[in-house]
Amino acid sequence: MQIESLSLFLTVIETRSITKAAQKMYITPQGASSAIKALEKQLGMKLFERTGACIELTQQGAEVAHEAQKVVAAYQKMQSVVAMQNNRVASRDILKVVATPFVRQTLTAVIQDYAAYSNDNAVVQVIEKNAFEIARGFETLDNDTLYLLDLPLDLEIASEELSPSFCRLALQEYAIFHPFVLSNFVIKCSEFSPYAAKDTIKWTDLTADQIACHDDPFLIKVIGRYVPTCRRGNVGMKVSNTELIGTAINQSGMIGISASLPVAFGERNWKKTYNGVAIEPKPKASFVTGALGSPENKHAKSFCLFMQNLLAHLIPSYMKKNDPSEFYKKNRRRFS
Structure with a gap:
């Protein structure tokens, strides 16, 4: 039984639709339907009642869902451990993080995992700034601070806000900007x-x-x-x-x-x-999220590797279809 099958099962419950669940999990509706049927066959029970376009959880399905939530949560926690073991770094007792609103909203729990597995006594201190503020100060960043920001996949969108020197350096692969996810x-x-x-x-x-x-x-x-x-x-x-x-x-x-x-x-x-x-x-509009810092920064490259390891285990299908290195390919010629 694969963890992605259980995640899909829980997503179908949330959306009440195999088609919408498939969209969220970045697979085809046919693939999602086949995965649910395979899970039912493996468990030897019917998880959903299907009536036309409607889909309802069975009593047995509800019991399985309760346990599935525990399994998926435990698996996600374990992947945080694995990611950090693959890339363990020393850290101060206080990890200072400067992050954009999107990062603070979505990644706070993961940042805390990173800090804890770097140093059991670490305390995370997050300061919120917008991406343009962080980028404008790139030449004077503190090497003991973790800076996390979002940049548009098409940098031209923000060209009025970002200096040419920042754009050129950001597009030198993993020189000062370390993208780890494309959204x-x-x-x-x-x-x-x-x-x-x-x-x-x-x-x-x-x-x-x-x-x-x-x-x-x-x-x-x-x-x-x-x-x-x-x-x-x-x-x-x-x-x-x-x-x-x-x-x-x-x-x-x-x-x-x-x-x-x-x-x-x-x-x-x-x-x-x-x-x-x-x-x-x-049309599709995308952005990359990454860590900003010079090679002397204690956390930029380390956190990027941590996130790459974590996301590769948690959401492999998504990461294959949304490669953050597209940021370099799309912009390099324009800003070189």
Whole structure:
């Protein structure tokens, strides 16, 4: 029995749809259906009742789900241990981290794992800054601090905010910027939204909608690139408390902007704030997340290797389809 089969099983329960679960796990609906049938055969029981387009958990399925959640959580914790054993480093008692809003929201638990397995007595101190602030200070970064930021896959989007010297250095493979994951932006809406029934959404479809997002200049810059009515940063609602975004989606019918890390990794770190639908808009808009620091930085390369090991174990299918090294390939010619 593979851990990905159990993760898929739990995702089907969450989405109440094999098709939507397949999208979250980055596999085909046919592959997802076959995997669920194989799991049922292996367990010798029916996990779901299927009536047309509806799918409901059986009593036996509910009991299996309870245990599956424990197994998946234990496996994820074990992978943190394995990743750190593959790349153990010395650390001070206080690990100071400067991170973007997206990193702080999604990776705080993983950063704490990294710190703990580097030093059992380590205490994590996270300071939030936007990506542009971090990048502008790249020449004076503290070598004892871990800097984590997001950059658009297409650097031209942020060319007005980033200096040419930073872009050139960032595009020298693993010189000062160490990308470890590529994410795609997704649109989040209420299950009652007209968009919820659509397989695809164009960014330009959102021109008449109110968008709710984190008050992050990097994110607002990307939204403005793709949604004409937001080019001057006039999105519907910018907040520091991301839980308010779920409320805005559910109660006010607003549209949220998030990222595509699959549920196998995301559930461990993201607080669930609403029951809604996530759809990848067209054209695809992507960004990479990585560590920033010179070769003398104690943590940049180490944390990147830690994350690469961890994600390769937790979400192998996702990582194969979303290679962060695409950042170098896409931009090198333009900024060389």
